[in-house]
Amino acid sequence: MSTGDDRNLDYESGTASVVDMHDSVRREKILQPSGAESLGLFPLVLCGLVLIAGGGFLFKNANGFSDSTYINSDYRPDPKPVTDDGDGEAEEVAWIDSWMKEGKKVYGNCAACHQPTGTGAPGMFPPLTGSEWVDGGTARLGAILVHGINGPMTVAGQSYNQLMPAWGTLSDKKIAQVITYVRREFGSLPEGDDGVVTTEMVAAARDMFKSQSGPFTEAQLKAIPEDKQLPGAKVDLQTGDPL
Amino acid sequence: MTVQATDEDIRERASIDRSMRFPVLFFFTSAAAWLFVATILGFFSALKLRVPGLWEECQFLGYGRVFPMHMIALVYGWALQAGIGVMLWLMARLTRRELKYGMGVVVIGHVWNALVAVAVICIWSGFGRSIPLLDFPGWMAPLFAMVYMAMVVWVIPMFKTRREASIYISEYYLVGAALWFPWVFITAGILISKEAAPTMAAGAGSWFVSNLIYFWMAPIALAVAYYIVPKIADRPIYSYGWAKMGFWILALFAGWTGFQRYYGGPYPAWIPAVSGAAVVFVLLAVVATISNLAMTLRGKTKLWEISPSLRFTAMGMFFFAVYACLSAVSIIPMVQPALQFSFFLSGLDVLAIYGFFSMTVFGAMYFIVPRITGCEWPSAASIRNHFWYSTYGIITLIVCLLIAGLAQGGNLSRPNIPFSTSFMNSTCWVVGACIAWLLIAVSNLWFFYQLALMFVGKGRKSEGPTLIHGGHDNAEGAAGTA
Numbered sequence: 001m002s003t004g005d006d007r008n009l010d011y012e013s014g015t016a017s018v019v020d021m022h023d024s025v026r027r028e029k030i031l032q033p034s035g036a037e038s039l040g041l042f043p044l045v046l047c048g049l050v051l052i053a054g055g056g057f058l059f060k061n062a063n064g065f066s067d068s069t070y071i072n073s074d075y076r077p078d079p080k081p082v083t084d085d086g087d088g089e090a091e092e093v094a095w096i097d098s099w100m101k102e103g104k105k106v107y108g109n110c111a112a113c114h115q116p117t118g119t120g121a122p123g124m125f126p127p128l129t130g131s132e133w134v135d136g137g138t139a140r141l142g143a144i145l146v147h148g149i150n151g152p153m154t155v156a157g158q159s160y161n162q163l164m165p166a167w168g169t170l171s172d173k174k175i176a177q178v179i180t181y182v183r184r185e186f187g188s189l190p191e192g193d194d195g196v197v198t199t200e201m202v203a204a205a206r207d208m209f210k211s212q213s214g215p216f217t218e219a220q221l222k223a224i225p226e227d228k229q230l231p232g233a234k235v236d237l238q239t240g241d242p243l
Numbered sequence: 244m245t246v247q248a249t250d251e252d253i254r255e256r257a258s259i260d261r262s263m264r265f266p267v268l269f270f271f272t273s274a275a276a277w278l279f280v281a282t283i284l285g286f287f288s289a290l291k292l293r294v295p296g297l298w299e300e301c302q303f304l305g306y307g308r309v310f311p312m313h314m315i316a317l318v319y320g321w322a323l324q325a326g327i328g329v330m331l332w333l334m335a336r337l338t339r340r341e342l343k344y345g346m347g348v349v350v351i352g353h354v355w356n357a358l359v360a361v362a363v364i365c366i367w368s369g370f371g372r373s374i375p376l377l378d379f380p381g382w383m384a385p386l387f388a389m390v391y392m393a394m395v396v397w398v399i400p401m402f403k404t405r406r407e408a409s410i411y412i413s414e415y416y417l418v419g420a421a422l423w424f425p426w427v428f429i430t431a432g433i434l435i436s437k438e439a440a441p442t443m444a445a446g447a448g449s450w451f452v453s454n455l456i457y458f459w460m461a462p463i464a465l466a467v468a469y470y471i472v473p474k475i476a477d478r479p480i481y482s483y484g485w486a487k488m489g490f491w492i493l494a495l496f497a498g499w500t501g502f503q504r505y506y507g508g509p510y511p512a513w514i515p516a517v518s519g520a521a522v523v524f525v526l527l528a529v530v531a532t533i534s535n536l537a538m539t540l541r542g543k544t545k546l547w548e549i550s551p552s553l554r555f556t557a558m559g560m561f562f563f564a565v566y567a568c569l570s571a572v573s574i575i576p577m578v579q580p581a582l583q584f585s586f587f588l589s590g591l592d593v594l595a596i597y598g599f600f601s602m603t604v605f606g607a608m609y610f611i612v613p614r615i616t617g618c619e620w621p622s623a624a625s626i627r628n629h630f631w632y633s634t635y636g637i638i639t640l641i642v643c644l645l646i647a648g649l650a651q652g653g654n655l656s657r658p659n660i661p662f663s664t665s666f667m668n669s670t671c672w673v674v675g676a677c678i679a680w681l682l683i684a685v686s687n688l689w690f691f692y693q694l695a696l697m698f699v700g701k702g703r704k705s706e707g708p709t710l711i712h713g714g715h716d717n718a719e720g721a722a723g724t725a
Contacts, residue, residue: 046530061576064513
């Protein structure tokens, strides 16, 4: 239906008859009183799931509403170190740094007695810092790690009487890493000794002491020359390649 | 079952619409103008992310200024004004009260527009603060609060003197939105003042954004949906009980949200945990609303094809569900560390403001404007274009920002990757965001042009509404669908 501008005027006047009013006003439906139907089971089940999820989230993460807990134990920003993401911009991590980092992880086995700081417990567990057994050659350390020690022993002027279990069940690599860590972290090394022990050297230690059965005693260890090093090639600290 | 409107009803409607004509049209047109400004700025800020060196001599065109300008124009220029226009009209119709002293609202509306303009200019010339959605200088915050209250105070007398004793569900939402916003705005303003601890300010900023969405945009959009869907479908709301439950769920839980964005941050761990749980509980309101509306519309889904109001509203409700679900997914402890502080969260904000709130409000505008101007939308093709460009724009934007967020957030968690690399690695997706903003800008051009024609009274003068498909003289249209 074609109409002119007058339609609009009717609308504005307010006194026009209903029939002349603009169509949008007339055609509109009336808003009916709200219903009270049941929505059925599905939305209820959905609401139940939402409640369980929300409640579970709250009680898992609220830490008992403690005001002093700041970080949830399960909050872990991606911990994987990435050495190279392919664009060549990321910095290379030196071989020795990752070797030491792994060694520190293995040292977790030792820290219960020797303490995380390597100081030991006076009278109970011998220290690693200032210990002549650590500062000396690697052969004695290799022997201790592979077979353990039993009986009285003097370390840094104090005597101890304990059993250190054998760690020969660990892989050569892990033993090499933990000896490297202990020597570089806690030892005071002689000039020219970088403290590094390689997998190859630990294999040599196993070979060297394969006739030993049971833990070493102090006397047996003393039979190994103090400055004897495990045989094996020295490595480049940056790349880990044999020199 | 069709209940025919009596002559009395029709006269009443016409006089209410007449009293609303200038205030509502004023808010709608100035909101649409700000929306257009905001989309252009959105395009430029996305472009600056991709090409940071563009016009680097001009400080005032830097990303640090263009992006806040874009957000302020979008929220305070477009969203708040459009929302208030819808709020006034819906409240008048539901309470059957005319707007008294309507020119007073128009005067206050001008003050609001001036304030938004001053805020944008302040940010432009470097006086902004870097607090999301509160970027304007601190001294403007009390002014915004006062002028806002002066604008919404008009709906309170209408509600108090409503003609019917029973309260329609949309009225709950409208009164809620009117009263919650000043509380949210003023609380955030106080907590972010200069004296506050920086961690508190950051948390309060995030709380503000979350509550602007859940306590202001969501109630208005839901009020619209609960009005438009029964009107178009010519059916009562399926379940009043569920509708009210949705409202109280929102009222109960929405205010707790916000801090989940700082999960693992320097707050006692229970604060983000409570916020995260609240985000999940808000899903109850989504379930209640969406299933209720779906049942109201059951068997009449082909109305989607012809009614612009219903189509925009339904798409808005769809984005509401998507927004609420993505917000809940983003707090899962497994994915949260990868999404924090990334494009993902700004993508969520845009999804709420444009995808959810704006689409629903467009639906309301397509319904309201013909009634207050007395003419029909000029072109069905333009409405179609507006709808599809907006929908594709918003979907492109969301997908791009979400993927960019995943790429960026994943890289941020890897300590060996420099910050700038993690940022640059994700900017390829920002190209998509540029295109999306361009699509949205184009769609709004159509909308703005049509609205301008309606404003000056150059709309179609024929009988029958403008429908998306089926032509103007469609029999269904004459039966009352618009």
